Amino acid sequence: MTSKREDLVKAAKKLLWERGYEATSPRDIQDASGAGQGSFYHHFDGKLDLAATALEEVSAEMQEVATALLASDVPGLERVARFLGQKRNGRKGCRLGRFAGEASILEPKLRVPIKRYFECLANLLAAAIADAQRAGALHAAAEPRQIAEMLIAVLQGGFVLSRIHGDKEAINRATATTMALLRATGARA
């Protein structure tokens, strides 16, 4: 048996992904969850509070997925390839990155969980890249941390391009090209 609170958070996660923060109203969330106004304002201070709760959960889920893909004992370069190579539907956008364009990203309660995921991801990627460089599988032309941030930028920009062109594969082409380039730098010291 799910509580109305859970229903509200679940609906918020779905609608925030589909529409973003500003375009999602408390009414929309109530309708989608089957909960009334009373439940909404009993469990949460308001729209911002519920959205923050939802984004905290999304951030935690995505950190878990990234950790599963990137923190194994597979060689570093293959961990990166495995993460980058996940097939994504670019038209849906990133569940957290999509808020970057909204004015509400300035709101700390929304920005903090989002930021936390991206820092976690950068750490995981940087570690894998450092492994690859130590193993001689990746050219050391740049710092692991800098390469990690570049890879995250390719992913986020891939979502942007997919949405602008209405082409869900644009992001997958961008990551594939990046991986090819990374491998083409070769193993030179």
Next chain:
Amino acid sequence: MTSKREDLVKAAKKLLWERGYEATSPRDIQDASGAGQGSFYHHFDGKLDLAATALEEVSAEMQEVATALLASDVPGLERVARFLGQKRNGRKGCRLGRFAGEASILEPKLRVPIKRYFECLANLLAAAIADAQRAGALHAAAEPRQIAEMLIAVLQGGFVLSRIHGDKEAINRATATTMALLRATGARA
């Protein structure tokens, strides 16, 4: 002497950049431009029409800038470096890419001018990259068009990261790292 119509478009361009489409109201634009409701609805069908007009202008301006930077007779790799190396304030976001996250990107009147800029930019970059590969300055590990789209993704993702981290330099680090990697692939056939 500027007409109220010009004032409205100018204000719309500014506010759309700062706040996006959904968070900008006709009232905001009227206040910022010094025009009344009457002028607004005399010159434009409504908010969507004015926003489309504003984005058409922004798209044209950005195509002009990109062409100036990328369509010279400088060697291909240096044209790419010159474009990518432009110092950007990442916190402000891309004047066109920022709309990718909004639900309103599905509206053709908004999406078309945005899409047009990104296609123009991809063509310019691909041509420069093809030049570089022909000149032996860039490894031919990937198609020019694919590399071009990857570079645009780095830029757009750089804006996303800058806004999420509140760090205007994040985008400039991402482009610098990308350029370093591109150069590190070397001139091998």
Next chain:
DNA sequence: GTCTATAACGTGATAGAC
């Protein structure tokens, strides 16, 4: 804990005077 009723405000648009 959940509901319905209501309120104060803002949004996007129209009407009609000047």
Next chain:
DNA sequence: GTCTATCACGTTATAGAC
């Protein structure tokens, strides 16, 4: 071409019954 007055509707939130 520009203005002010007005409107119908939606948003976010509160009040109070059950």
